[in-house]
Amino acid sequence: MPGTEPLDLQAIVDDIHRELAPRLGEGKVADYIPQLARIDPKRFGMAVVTVDGQVFQAGDAGLPFSIQSISKVFTLTLALGKHGENIWKRVGREPSGSAFNSIVQLEHEHGIPRNPFINAGAIAVTDRVLAGHTPREAIGEIVRFVRYLANDEDILIDAEVARSEEATGYRNFALANFMRAFGTIDHPVDHVLGVYFHQCALAMTCIQLARAGLYLAASGSDPLTGHSVVSRQRARRINALMLTCGHYDGSGDFAFRVGLPGKSGVGGGILCVAPGKAAIAVWSPGLNQNGNSLLGSLALEMLANRTGWSVFGA
Structure with missing residues (x-):
């Protein structure tokens, strides 16, 4: 003690x-x-x-x-800054209880991912970051934001990892196409996933x-x-989501053992x-x-x- x-x-x-x-x-x-x-x-x-x-x-x-998926915290922060609480019309806030790349839940819940930290939810959030941008611009915005948060201009995307993910990301393509069919994402699937694979390939x-x-x-x-990144309430809510949903179907055990977002x-x-x-x-x-x-x-x-x-x- x-x-x-x-x-x-x-x-x-x-x-x-x-x-x-x-x-x-x-x-x-x-x-x-x-x-x-x-x-x-x-x-x-x-x-x-x-x-x-x-x-x-x-x-x-x-x-x-x-x-990899730690990037989902930063893109959620960005998307909330751009679109506010409207984000929650596209993605839920509940623990999934399923694997991070599960497609079963999406079908049951009409294309609305359970939370922003499973793959489907993060792809839906990335779609919101992409709004009004080309994929290249959105990737640039994400990198600039993370550099700003870390106060470090040396942070880069590992292009080899991004290519490796794109070449093998069949299940993510399936999740994104499924959500596009339900209207959960607005942009072409290859554009959204291009940004998503690059954000996950951030090297830090x-x-x-x-x-x-x-x-x-x-x-x-x-x-x-002294720079304000998000409101006090929004920071609290992001932390709450990290505590309840940040470790896929191991989130409850992590909260039990560690007790930190x-x-x-x-x-x-x-x-x-x-x-x-x-x-x-x-x-x-x-x-x-x-x-x-x-x-x-x-x-x-x-x-x-x-x-x-x-x-x-x-």
């Missing part, structure tokens, strides 16, 4: 890294995207960026990796990713620049938010059966236990 003494976050992060080191390589790397299958499964990075700008890191925190380090998520830890404003990606990354305290990013490519980073989830559970940062109390 954390006491009243100030936390030594660097010591906590170092201890977690050391304790997990014998288990590096556990889990299954996402091999259905050929470029991701090539990643060294023994990589592990962790970064904590506090709301006062301190950075604590361990392992491969400075190595870029494919953020744990340090950049934690920095980019800091606005969600600080009531919607970047605490280091988070969003995972099949590249092995997880972005987590400790409201009022910090943003945390972990990366370990081996996934558990729900498609979430196995060691990354464990690292965040250990961090929450040692800091008392769970939103449900210490």
Whole structure:
């Protein structure tokens, strides 16, 4: 149980890294995207960026990796900024209880995806980001937004990963065509998915990713620049969706074990938010059966236990 003494976050992060080191390589790397299958499964990075700008890191925190579905947090933020609450006419806000790429639920629910963090929901959100833009412009807007959040111009899209996803993304094409038939998405499917595959192929380090998520830890404003990103209410709602829907059908277990809003990606990354305290990013490519980073989830559970940062109390 954390006491009243100030936390030594660097010591906590170092201890977690050391304790997990014998288990590096556990889990299954996402091999259905050929470029991701090539990643060294023994990589592990962790970064904590506090709301006062301190950075604590361990392992491969400075190595870029494919953020994949973590990008859905940033595109949802963008789409809400452009279209406001109208977004919720196209996508729900409930946990899915199904795999991230399930098509069954879409049929039952007349083409309205259950939430913005499963693939179908994220594709519907990307369609809204695309409104009024060419695909190239929309991709540029997403990259500029993430660079702005991270305060780092060096963030890029990994073109090889984007091509790899496009070449193998048959199920995403099926989901998008299904939604187009129901009128959930407006733009040509190949345009929407072109943008979607590129946003998922953003390459970021744990340090950049934690920095980019800091606005969600600080009531919607970047605490280091003072810039307002979203309203306090919208930041709270994005965090609520991350807590309930951010880990596919493993979201309940993650809330149970970690108790922090988070969003995972099949590249092995997880972005987590400790409201009022910090943003945390972990990366370990081996996934558990729900498609979430196995060691990354464990690292965040250990961090929450040692800091008392769970939103449900210490």
